[in-house]
Amino acid sequence: MKALAFLLAVVALLGSVSAQAGVTVMDDRGAVVQLLPVPQRIVSLLPSLTESVCALGQCAKLVGVDRYSNYPTSVRTLSPVGGGLDPNIEAIVALKPDLVLVATSAPGSDRLRALGLRVVALEPKDYANALRVLGTLGQILGVDSAKAVVQTMEADMRAAVSLVPTAAAGKRVYFEVSPGPYAASTSSFLGQTLERLGLQNIVAGSLGPFPKVNPEFVVRAQPDVILIGDSNADALPSRPGWSTLKALQAHRVCVFNKEDADVLVRAGPRMAQGALLLARCLQGIYGAAPVSAATKASAP
Amino acid sequence: MTTDLKLVPRLALRAQGIGARLGGIQVLHALDLQIEAGRWTCIVGPNGAGKSTLLKVLAGLIEHTGVVHLQGQPLAAWPARQRAQRLAWLGQSEGAGDDLTVWDVALLGRLPHQAWLSKPSEQDYAAVEQALRQTQAWDWRERSLGQLSGGERQRVLLARALSVQAPVLLMDEPLVNLDPPHQADWLQIVRTLVAQGTTVVSVLHEISMALHADTLVVMAQGRICHQGLCSDPQSHRALEHVFDGRLAVHAVQGQWVALPRN
Amino acid sequence: MKQWLRQRPLALAAGLVLLSLGLLALGACVGSSGLQSLREVWLDEVSRQIVWDIRLPRSAGAWAAGALLGLAGAVAQGLFRNPLADPYLLGSAAGASLGVCLALTLLGAAPVAAPWLLQLGTTGAAFGGATVAVLLTLALARGVQQTLRLLLAGVVVGVVLGAASSLVLLVQPQLMQAMQGFMLGSTAFVGWDACALMLGSWGLCMVSAWGLSPVLDGLSLGESTARSLGLPVAPMRIALVLVLALATGTAVAHTGLIAFVGLAAPHLVRATVRAGHARMVLLSSLMGGILLLGADLLARSLLAPQELPVGVLTAVLGGGYLLWLMHRQNPVAVGAKP
Numbered sequence: 091m092k093a094l095a096f097l098l099a100v101v102a103l104l105g106s107v108s109a110q111a112g113v114t115v116m117d118d119r120g121a122v123v124q125l126l127p128v129p130q131r132i133v134s135l136l137p138s139l140t141e142s143v144c145a146l147g148q149c150a151k152l153v154g155v156d157r158y159s160n161y162p163t164s165v166r167t168l169s170p171v172g173g174g175l176d177p178n179i180e181a182i183v184a185l186k187p188d189l190v191l192v193a194t195s196a197p198g199s200d201r202l203r204a205l206g207l208r209v210v211a212l213e214p215k216d217y218a219n220a221l222r223v224l225g226t227l228g229q230i231l232g233v234d235s236a237k238a239v240v241q242t243m244e245a246d247m248r249a250a251v252s253l254v255p256t257a258a259a260g261k262r263v264y265f266e267v268s269p270g271p272y273a274a275s276t277s278s279f280l281g282q283t284l285e286r287l288g289l290q291n292i293v294a295g296s297l298g299p300f301p302k303v304n305p306e307f308v309v310r311a312q313p314d315v316i317l318i319g320d321s322n323a324d325a326l327p328s329r330p331g332w333s334t335l336k337a338l339q340a341h342r343v344c345v346f347n348k349e350d351a352d353v354l355v356r357a358g359p360r361m362a363q364g365a366l367l368l369a370r371c372l373q374g375i376y377g378a379a380p381v382s383a384a385t386k387a388s389a390p
Numbered sequence: 391m392t393t394d395l396k397l398v399p400r401l402a403l404r405a406q407g408i409g410a411r412l413g414g415i416q417v418l419h420a421l422d423l424q425i426e427a428g429r430w431t432c433i434v435g436p437n438g439a440g441k442s443t444l445l446k447v448l449a450g451l452i453e454h455t456g457v458v459h460l461q462g463q464p465l466a467a468w469p470a471r472q473r474a475q476r477l478a479w480l481g482q483s484e485g486a487g488d489d490l491t492v493w494d495v496a497l498l499g500r501l502p503h504q505a506w507l508s509k510p511s512e513q514d515y516a517a518v519e520q521a522l523r524q525t526q527a528w529d530w531r532e533r534s535l536g537q538l539s540g541g542e543r544q545r546v547l548l549a550r551a552l553s554v555q556a557p558v559l560l561m562d563e564p565l566v567n568l569d570p571p572h573q574a575d576w577l578q579i580v581r582t583l584v585a586q587g588t589t590v591v592s593v594l595h596e597i598s599m600a601l602h603a604d605t606l607v608v609m610a611q612g613r614i615c616h617q618g619l620c621s622d623p624q625s626h627r628a629l630e631h632v633f634d635g636r637l638a639v640h641a642v643q644g645q646w647v648a649l650p651r652n
Numbered sequence: 653m654k655q656w657l658r659q660r661p662l663a664l665a666a667g668l669v670l671l672s673l674g675l676l677a678l679g680a681c682v683g684s685s686g687l688q689s690l691r692e693v694w695l696d697e698v699s700r701q702i703v704w705d706i707r708l709p710r711s712a713g714a715w716a717a718g719a720l721l722g723l724a725g726a727v728a729q730g731l732f733r734n735p736l737a738d739p740y741l742l743g744s745a746a747g748a749s750l751g752v753c754l755a756l757t758l759l760g761a762a763p764v765a766a767p768w769l770l771q772l773g774t775t776g777a778a779f780g781g782a783t784v785a786v787l788l789t790l791a792l793a794r795g796v797q798q799t800l801r802l803l804l805a806g807v808v809v810g811v812v813l814g815a816a817s818s819l820v821l822l823v824q825p826q827l828m829q830a831m832q833g834f835m836l837g838s839t840a841f842v843g844w845d846a847c848a849l850m851l852g853s854w855g856l857c858m859v860s861a862w863g864l865s866p867v868l869d870g871l872s873l874g875e876s877t878a879r880s881l882g883l884p885v886a887p888m889r890i891a892l893v894l895v896l897a898l899a900t901g902t903a904v905a906h907t908g909l910i911a912f913v914g915l916a917a918p919h920l921v922r923a924t925v926r927a928g929h930a931r932m933v934l935l936s937s938l939m940g941g942i943l944l945l946g947a948d949l950l951a952r953s954l955l956a957p958q959e960l961p962v963g964v965l966t967a968v969l970g971g972g973y974l975l976w977l978m979h980r981q982n983p984v985a986v987g988a989k990p
Contacts, residue, residue, distance in 0.1 A: 481880075
């Protein structure tokens with residue numbers, strides 16, 4: 091009898107401890123977030139967080155998004171509340187949200203907290219973080235689907251990697267994000283995607299995630315493939331010295347339109363889609379040769 | 391300004407061993423100078439003699455070696471406000487605020503007499519009016535400085551110095567831009583002030599005007615060559631000598647006049 | 653009427669105060685949810701929060717920031733005896749930008765690692781940067797004795813710190829958009845505590861500047877003349893520079909770099925009324941408050957719910973009015989005062 095009572099007490103204690111452990115969670119700014127009550131009206135000020143919320147099946151709870159959130163298409167009908175960097179405080183408060191999702195570096199989060207709103211700062215900047223953010227978000231939204239979503243993402247990722255033709259393995263690439271020229275280095279999210287696909291980035295990560303490179307550097311490095319957004323693509327051959335680039339001469343250029351560029355840049359649930367876009371483009375350049383078993387096995 | 395001669399110190403200003411540097415160059419070399427109270431002293435000399443510098447030293451406006459005594463006490467020992475009440479200085483054309491009115495500028499001369507941030511008193515208004523009338527500027531006291539000609543501006547700045555009503559008045563090139571009638575007015579003002587016991591020290595380029603003073607101080611290259619009465623022929627010789635004999639002093643209709651000589 | 657107003661600076665002051673109150677009331681009505689919030693203020697908790705906790709502190713904060721900038725502008729123009737002087741002359745703008753740049757970098761890199769930085773926020777960093785820049789200028793000019801040297805030191809500090817900001821942005825280009833937001837200025841994040849801080853700072857600066865105004869009057873005749881009038885010029889100039897730094901730093905810290913208010917407010921006052929520096933400082937402050945509050949109201953309402961950058965509107969409003977004034981005066985004597 092005493093043993094049973096003791097056991098019950100231990101179980102109760104453990105139960106309460108685990109319940110306490112489930113009551114709060116820490117966001118990317120180190121702030122402690124109360125998990126209860128489960129949020130019903132969500133405002134998101136970061137496109138990747140919007141997509142994460144929808145990936146977890148909670149799209150219906152979104153009441154307001156920033157002006158850059160455009161996927162899935164249903165969020166385009168929601169009230170815009172300014173941008174991530176210039177949120178419209180009044181519009182956010184008028185929507186009566188019980189959860190506001192922001193990036194860690196967003197201004198105005200202090201103001202929103204001071205007005206009594208629950209603000210959570212999450213910023214998925216690379217692969218590992220993106221997956222972790224999904225998990226945290228799942229906890230906050232009170233859903234269990236996070237694990238499943240992550241597993242699906244990883245499977246899709248492996249599938250995308252397997253579509254990369256053998257001829258493209260180890261090729262050196264240059265990804266230009268905006269005129270400047272600003273390139274994506276290995277330490278950016280894009281750079282990590284390229285790495286997973288088995289490509290070599292001519293821009294090293296030690297220069298920062300999006301360094302402004304000297305165009306001469308690109309000419310000297312002679313990348314095998316050039317990846318670029320379509321607004322900049324036409325100007326490339328007219329840059330001084332760039333006509334000597336073999337990649338340009340052989341038309342080994344991948345041009346991405348605005349929507350595709352969004353997918354590539356956001357470290358959110360569509361990252362596998364981004365990898366797929368890159369793989370398809372490489373197939374277009376190097377041909378869709380079947381992948382050997384060895385490559386399949388060694389793919390991460 | 392008391393008329394009891396026993397209480398007024400005989401020397402308004404006394405300078406001993408004055409040396410001054412401007413931009414690294416020694417401009418004044420161990421000068422001694424004594425300015426008598428109640429007299430008009432004029433400092434003359436060629437360009438670069440250090441006249442303006444000497445005047446600034448007497449006013450306590452630049453760093454110098456040596457000591458200057460104002461009414462028997464070293465300048466440094468005087469509290470700033472009391473020194474300003476006893477010694478007024480009119481400098482050479484410093485940039486003035488163009489949107490101040492004539493009246494405002496003249497009123498600024500009363501700052502040493504006003505308590506900090508207090509409204510001007512009846513005495514202040516009376517002093518300003520007197521000064522503006524003396525310089526014939528009273529009629530356009532509402533105009534702003536920027537609208538005035540050079541001569542009118544100079545008269546307003548002079549009124550500012552006069553409104554201080556200080557027993558010692560130092561003026562550096564006060565006749566700049568003034569036409570002959572106003573130069574004559576200025577002469578009249580100085581004579582009246584001296585008659586009332588004010589000590590006037592002026593630096594003048596116009597030698598003929600300078601010769602109307604009581605005492606003449608002749609300077610060259612940072613040193614005083616001669617100090618004496620204006621009517622003294624030795625002063626005239628010293629004057630001619632310091633200008634390399636290019637001018638000659640003549641008596642014309644009871645006044646001394648300096649004329650160029652080739 | 654104009655002649656009548658010219659002699660009565662206090663009448664202008666009363667008018668500006670009334671206008672301020674009117675604009676403040678208007679500020680409670682203007683926002684992304686429009687008049688609906690105002691109508692529902694008694695019924696709905698959220699509407700009450702919108703009007704009381706968001707719109708009113710924003711409007712009051714805009715007025716306070718404008719008042720600080722107008723005050724600083726009048727002091728700067730008096731101190732340097734130059735009608736083109738503005739509050740950012742001693743490098744405070746560049747210093748504040750650099751402070752914000754560095755704070756954003758540190759916050760982005762390791763937000764949890766520096767909790768004190770989180771507390772300080774970009775507001776504290778901007779204020780600190782502005783203050784350090786002014787102190788640097790003072791040190792470089794070795795005191796305030798020579799105006800030209802002080803101005804030159806301010807320009808040098810401004811340029812060097814600006815280059816340092818550019819360098820930081822080069823390494824971290826993702827900060828550029830955030831920095832642009834800071835440069836254009838905004839009252840979006842001003843709450844009641846920020847408001848209280850700005851108004852407190854304004855009170856302190858106003859009393860100090862008003863107390864030091866005889867020096868500004870004396871200085872308008874030249875430094876030597878001011879000293880000959882018995883004014884303790886050097887210590888008071890340092891005090892005025894510190895007032896300038898405090899006012900500018902506080903305004904910039906909370907609302908970013910809003911241009912033109914500090915430059916235009918004293919000119920607008922001078923074009924309307926004739927006053928000595930004691931009154932000028934107060935009037936310029938009131939004028940600055942109205943200029944910024946008016947611009948902020950327009951920024952919020954012109955393209956609602958989108959907000960325009962308030963710095964653009966202050967330039968348009970202030971500059972437009974100055975141009976009109978210049979045009980109205982005798983076209984031959986442009987620049988002459990009436």
